[in-house]
């Protein structure tokens with residue numbers, strides 16, 4: 329399968345560059361979805377549904393009977409101005425594929441090509457559902473991102489297992505991470521206001537000063553993880569915005585804060601929200617008050633052990649067991665978590681770091697990946713699906 333994937337690697341790279349040049353933000357992936365549908369049509373033998381979960385595309389190939397495996401790729405870009413200097417860099421000012429979703433989409437089109445030929449060769453029973461998902465990076469007005477929108481539109485109905493990959497710009501090419509259990513963090517965000525009366529800078533004793541309360545509130549917030557959460561359970565509380573005041577001699581009436589909460593354990597997730605509330609309530613001890621809005625985001629991702637074992641077996645046979653790190657995890661969030669709630673599944677991280685010593689983090693203007701990783705990613709997904717449909721995997 330790796331040889332077959334290497335043979336179509338130039339086509340995967342061509343598609344990736346085409347998508348990279350025209351990045352589209354969440355739920356605006358119109359051009360990308362059109363390219364996906366056209367490419368699936370060219371491959372042939374694939375039932376295609378467009379407009380799934382607003383701008384998603386679902387393709388299905390198979391014998392109609394037997395089990396169905398879903399393979400997911402996200403398609404959206406980010407509101408970041410690209411600074412890679414690549415000849416195929418973004419032509420849309422302010423937008424950029426800075427997370428590698430262009431690669432995911434192109435790789436899955438490559439997988440569709442490979443599996444078309446496997447079906448033609450015979451011996452497979454069952455179906456593959458290609459899930460080209462919009463909006464992994466952002467939620468719509470109703471708080472839903474692409475994965476739950478696709479699920480609402482029935483994209484996972486009848487899917488027995490679901491798999492996916494995500495490129496990792498910090499992991500060397502040829503390396504992959506594949507974890508059992510928690511694979512991505514739950515993410516929630518909060519917006520809070522510390523409020524007081526404000527007043528004249530020369531007469532602080534006549535009013536209540538939210539800037540004075542900011543320090544104890546921040547101290548309480550930053551103490552949540554070290555003093556309140558079980559040290560054996562990962563959690564993050566990060567502030568991203570602190571805003572207050574306009575001029576030197578006016579005490580403002582409010583200070584605004586925004587932050588993000590990350591966790592794996594569902595109980596820790598609830599605890600973080602309670603503790604944030606308690607931290608803001610510290611303002612009351614100083615004569616002030618607060619308002620707090622917590623917005624729930626993606627749940628934690630869960631990799632099913634059976635499915636990770638299938639993929640680990642495939643990777644071991646393709647490139648050797650040394651290529652897999654089964655321990656590494658981060659506190660990043662992924663809305664693929666909604667899909668693995670619907671059907672047991674797993675996502676692995678595909679090493680795609682450019683080997684020149686420069687750090688090109690995800691969601692940065694210089695984010696970039698080594699395209700030599702693509703064939704391996706396509707081979708792992710396609711071979712897992714092939715073995716699944718050939719009845720070679722223990723379910």
Ligand SMILES: [Zn+2]
Nearest residue numbers: 427465690691
């Ligand atoms: Zn991202």
Ligand SMILES: [Zn+2]
Nearest residue numbers: 427429464494
């Ligand atoms: Zn991503």
